[in-house]
Amino acid sequence: MPQPFELTATEAAKKMRQRDLSPVELVESLISRVDSLEPRLNAWVYLDREAVLADARDKEAELGSSTKLGPLHGVPIGLKDIYYTAGIPTTACSKVYADFVPDYDATTVSLLKQAGAIMLGKTVTTEFACMDPSPTINPWNPAHTPGGSSSGSAVAVATRMCPAALGSQTVGSVLRPASYNGVVGFKPTFGRVSRYGVIPVSWTLDHVGWMARSVADIALLLTVMAVPDSHEPITQRQPSSEFVSLNIMAGLESPPAPRIGVIRRFFYDHADRETCEHTDGVLEQLARAGAMVEDVTLPDSIDTAIEDQRVIMAVEGAAFHQANFERQPEDYQPGLREMLRRGLATDGPTYSRALERRQQFIAEMESLAEQVDVLLTPSTPTPALADLTNTGNTMFQGPWTSCGLPAITIPSGLAASGLPFGIQLIGGSFAEARLLGAASWCEKVLDVHLSPSVDG
Template sequence: MAETHELSAAELARQIRDRKITPVEVAQTFLERIDALEPSLGAWVRVDRETVLSDAQQRQAELESGAATGPLHGVPIGIKDIYHMAGIPTTAGSKVYANYVPGETAVTIDLLQKAGAIMLGKTVTTEFACLDPSHAKNPWNPAHTPGGSSSGSAVSVAARMCPIAMGSQTVGSVLRPASYNGVVGLKPTYGRVSRRGVVPVSWSLDTVGWMGRTVEDMALLLQVMAGPDELDPVASKVSAGDYLSDLESAKAPKIGLITSFFMEESDQETQQMTRAILDQLKSAGASVVDVTLPDSFDTAFKDQLLIMGVEAAAFHKRMYEEQAADYQPKLREMLRQGLETDAVTYTRALERRLRFSADMRVLAEQADVLLTPSTPTAPLADLTNTGDTRFQGPWTSCGLPTITLPAGLAKSGLPMGVQLIASPFKEVRLLAIARWCEKIIDVQLAPPGGA
């Protein structure tokens, strides 16, 4: 039988519900893991042991009293340190927010708590979820990047310091660190989950996402958090689906392989891994067709970075003017460029992005899911940046739901992944097919040495 810290969020929820383990035992297990591993991995900003144990005792008392319980009752979760929790500092990894204590709680955190989850602590983020690397270490090899910006969340899940953790994505900040650390990551459709109460980077790109160890965990959290929010102007009014009930319903899918760019820009090892995964899926009955990227893809990534810089600068303008020296170099330069970009340049980038988004929706309809490598290479031994964002960024720019699955290890001993993409708001289909693929690929990765 698997040890408690090896269980997924869904497995923990079931065992707690079936009285096979208590919320207090679960909380103690993960606190002990944090005590043992945090000094070497640096994934956490804040863990309040007393509050965690008090919350776990409350969840245990609720269970024993026969009170109604939610789908995450007693399950600990890590929270990227850009999510507001009333009365608890949100530093966003920055000196600029060193003393910031929000008075509100993010909608997503409120929904998780109502579902019974226990907030285990705040995880490390790059500064304001942007470019400058954090101090978090990749548990597979500390000389290699863990990715970013949701670096602490990915590291904590991979190292079994928590079963699941919240991240966010403006370019590639969920999918890339999830892949680099050998875990599952989900970026839902733009607007599928409210962002209210999350420190913004770019209003037209920011997407809430999360990381765990199974597709079921991705579905479980989406079931809890998907839905409209009248106070978030971009939160969609499209009805949420039943992401859990249909999780085992997928038959052999039609997969669209994007060979242009994604395969061309991958190293040989990544190409071989992707082809091997496709061979497995075809042997299980999947059909694979090649699909071609539209011409609008050529300018999409450059436009995305420009839009991100301008919109970030709009949020940071006052703080930048007063505290520019307190920002780290990469973010400071991005904000400077954003403030200097003229309205015509920004508007034309937005126009091209609308064309690109429309073209990608058409592309997504050519198959049940699209498939690409999650990253061009396994994580590199370069700690000066958070890795190559080009394979994840397009899906954020066009808003399509995307999930990354662990696919194996490179010769370097570092994780590799594949990502699946579906049409807007088709997360029911995406998750069911991802679950089908997960069973066929059958890869569960754990860092060496118990980290």
């Protein structure tokens, strides 16, 4: 029998519904896990044990009395500390927001609560979900970066302190830490999930994303949060005809072997040899199991996409922070300070040309994704490096954030150094059902489940 803290969200939800597990038991198991690991790992900034246990007791009572239970009934979820939580501090791990207590929940938080989830606590983010490293420790090796910016969420999920946690991705802030820590990380199509009530970095790039330990969990959270939101203009353009939940869950049941497009240019050019060899091995394994694997070619617009994304993030970050930054520049950390100075100094026409080139890039990447079921790349150029001065290289995630296509990383093995590898799968625009079906198929074939040794 696994301990409750070891269960995935889907497993825990099922057990609770079958009355094989109580929400209180689960929360107590997770809290004791947090109590034993948190002093070494620094994954959390806020966890109100009494409030969470009270919520778990309510959920337990509802299990007995209510006939209409949400799909996440009793499941504890972690929240990166940029998600507004009514009455609970939301600091973005920044001095600038140190005293901020929102009076409403982010739309995603409301939707999770409506689905019955328990908000376990707030996880560490790099300051304002940007580049300056956070105090979170990589549980696989403390000398290596845990990645960023959603470092607390990734480490909490990897070490079984919670089954799933929300992060956010503006360049590579969900999939990179997920891959570094050996968990599944996902961001949906731009426009699929509301960002209302999430402290922004960059309004044309920010995505809500999340981590879990199975593709099924990722899908379950998507069905709960893929809802248009009148507070969030980007969600108004969702294809309304598709009944998202049913499609996604149906796609997971017995997904067909996918047609996989491998992108060697750019990704193989920038990955180290071990990562390339590992990825080739994964591709062979998937092909042997029946996947159709073919090479596809990145459009030339990739050449400007990275630098354009850098310009766009700086300008939009500055657009949000300008007033605070001009009042208290020294309260910002050095990396973010440099970015905001750069954004403030960028002229409108330069930013406009970057946005316009990106529009072309988006169209070309959407066409590329339509050639196959999923695109595949290594998730990161290398496993997490032994360098705590930065949160790692974002270039393998950035293009998919810039073009808005949905992307997922799944664990695929361990490097010689003992650190996790991941493969990144990318789907077509608003084609999450197909992407998650393919990811689920790959997950079954690879059958890699990673857990850092933190109990010693």
